Amino acid sequence: MKISIKKIFVLGFIIFLLIQFYQPTRNLDYGQVLPSHFTRIYAVPADVKTILRTSCYDCHSNNTEYPWYSYIQPARMFLDSHIKEGKENLNFSTFGDYSPRKQGNKLERIVKQIKSDEMPLASYTLIHKNAILTQENKKVLINWIEQTRDSISSQN
Template identity: 90%
Template sequence: MKISVKKIFILGLIIFLLIQFYQPARNLDYGQVLPSHFSKIYAVPSDVKNILRTSCYDCHSNNTQYPWYSYIQPARMFLDSHIIEGKENLNFSTFGDYSQRKQGNKLERIVKQIESDEMPLASYTLIHKNAILTQENKKVLINWIESKRDSISIGF
């Protein structure tokens, strides 16, 4: 039995078209800021908020700004897996629900990942150039986060 390249291509195209109908719910709070949101727990300066919104919130909050290609599968599945994993590790929208110890540990981990250039992910900044943390952005974030260590007695 010989399967032609044309039949394989048509089958692949049909599968690609069918998976486009799978569009899971989006990670959106439509701008809602919950009482447990990071910016409600701490008095976050506007420059820090802007950096976090641009470089972190798409994967680490309940309010993702989806790009145009998120409507195309399998790109959407790839994005969703990153968002789910990101929110499991750190969710700024529910930061206040963490214990004081966990909040302190999360802040310490943020500093370490910024210093080691682990975050934001290279796969994210490849397309989102504005999310790349400049040396100045890193300095602003790290200085502000380290200043919060005084307000959290447990975890540091």
């Protein structure tokens, strides 16, 4: 039984076409800001909002801006897995639903990941160059987050 390369290519192409019909549900809240959203429970300065929107919200909120390639499988599955994992770890859209202690822990973790260049992910910034945090952006974010975290700690 001999399988030709042409048959393998045709079968692969058919599978590629079939998986295009699988289109999971997207974050449907784009543009909506829920009452529990991070920016609703804290007075977030405009520069911090801009940095968060550009570098964090696509994976860590219900407000994902999907790029054109998100309509093509398997890229879509890859994106969805990153978004799901990102929102499980931190979701700015539901930040107010966390306990004050958990909010403080989340803010502390954000600072650690920014300082260690873990976030945003290199796989994300490879395509989204504008999401790369400059030293100035890092300084602005870290300073504001640390002040906010300290204010949470002092309230408990």
